[in-house]
Amino acid sequence: MTDIKKIAIVTVFGKFSQSINYHTSLKLDLFVSELESEGFPCVTIDLFDAMNNGLPKGCGYIIVGGHPDQEAHRALCDFSYVCEKSGIKVLPSLDTLLCYENKGLQGLLSLRYDYAFVRQSYHCSPDGEFQETRVYKTVSGAGSSGVALVTNPKQILKLSALGSIKLVKAGSALRLLKMFLASFILESARARFKVLRPHVRFVLQRFQAGLDYDYKVIVFFNRVYVLKRYVRDGDFRASGSGNFFFEEPSEQLLNFSLEQTRKINVPYLAMDIIPLGDEFKIIEFQSVHFGPYTQVNAEYYYEKSVDGWQRCKADSSLEQDYAHAISKYLLHI
Template sequence: MKSIIALMDYKAKFGSKHFDTPYRSGMDKDKLTHYFNELDFRVEYMYLNEINLSKDSYSGKDVIYTSSEDIGYKYKSYIEDIIFALELSGANIIPAYKHLRANNNKVFMELMREFEGLTNNISAQVFGSMKDLLMHLDKITYPIVFKTSEGASGTGVSLINTEKELIAKVKQINQRDYNKDLRDYGRSLKHKGYIRESLYRQKFILQEFIPDLQNDWKIYIFGEKLYVFKRPLLKGRGIKASGGGYDNYFYGLEAEVPDGLFDFAQEIYTKMNVPHISIDIVFDGREFYLIEFQSLYFGTAGIPYSEGYFTLKNKGWDFVNNKLEVEKVYADSIAQYLEKKHIKKTEHIYHS
């Protein structure tokens, strides 16, 4: 039986699950163990704080892990340190550390879109401060979509129509520490030539606006299973489809999927080389656009709300009417990913 390490947070939470019990407790670890056992995997659960790189070797070991959406993302930062160190030590981190870095970090997500070559038909710019923005104001075309780097369910997203609105928005998202700002001002008086810190250093994204949209589609791909739901733009929510309430969405066969949407999503999934992914896609009648993605610790409501999933067959995408538990879908995707990775490794050794 193959072994896999599953890293939990300090609350013994692993992963994300809609309708979890107790509330916000993540996946059911007993169920997860059961489904992995069926796939010939033995799961060893460990707390992140139990990792000791000075005593134990994790080189070559398969490691799955949780992320976090704690307030201020302070614990998530700790998780990043542990996972990056494990990856550097030679552990097989699933998914790789860069995907954790992009989780609830839309600035890095946009940078990943570029260096992974995911799509090139929608432009975006990332900024780390007001002063960064001021260097590029003359290149910005309005209206434009403003996004804070952190935030889920549409929080931090707004449509900006003028330069004045943009400047005000950047100021709005920053919480200033007036004592530290005053000390920095003092440095400028004391030291000739000293350049003060920008007062507004909260990173953000400006993304190209696609007009006249009525909805987006959220797609999960877990190995060979594809879940989809349509999210209408509800009155009063502006350009935000996310966060409109799961009872207002349309799942599976009711999602009114345009031809080519699943192929577009599958191409992104293949490029990302991950066991599972959540993708937000819009369609303007001519082209599909990748708006956002997450490769771990994303919402899973589309699974229990759906009557089944789509899978790619020789003649196209077939719908399988079968309601599955999140733990089953997750375990299957990890096992399939590792099997494909083993096959590729064997083929590489053989051809070498």
């Protein structure tokens, strides 16, 4: 890197990314202090101030952390898109910002760039027949919400119908109900209802029978944190089970996690990873607004050096790891 450009940390309603609680922000004063100690001048700015009045002079990068409110997140995506088109680098990346709460796009990008992502298909309706058990996932939703096993299109139709009902706004509920009832009588009403009813986007992933656990892995550039999550009793889902353990990971898992982070080309990345025989597959990834439980509670992280993988005492704050990852990433691009 030949010159050091100013970094704008973009907050939304005073919040940047998330701390251990979903609604809490990273400590911005500590985050800024850590970045500046690495030689990167920083400024924090509210999203709507930046959109309406512009970024401070000299900003070459913006760091965005996503937002759980859908409309606020869309505004952040709009602004980030324009910044990227204007030559301002979006960190961690524009692609992964758009992937937040969007498993469909994660799968599409994985096909385009050959990420080691589990095979899936993307839908808005239960199209066609299938023989194998699949994992149904709404494109948004954290943890195990919106996730179910399905064996036929009728089950998908039921799940989609329930999802559609949740999307109906109070002001349009009566109109849609009338249209739905009329669809049993009039062909024209049936056609209108098919188009105008709320549609639920979902993905179907191959079900891997016999899996007892998965891994939550968070990579901060070259620091890898690993949590092993066992499935719930009588269930196939590990996320949200509470049956979590920090165990010594294999070098193969550590290598895979670091390689995929480099391939996705972000300074930090959270992944849900499953073992498949002698290899691994990602079933979901996020680089904005991901839960930091694995980093916050780990006793050790793993760092690769010329001598191989080293186990290191995990004594950095979340803000320090974010700053470490960004500074190292910018020095290497």
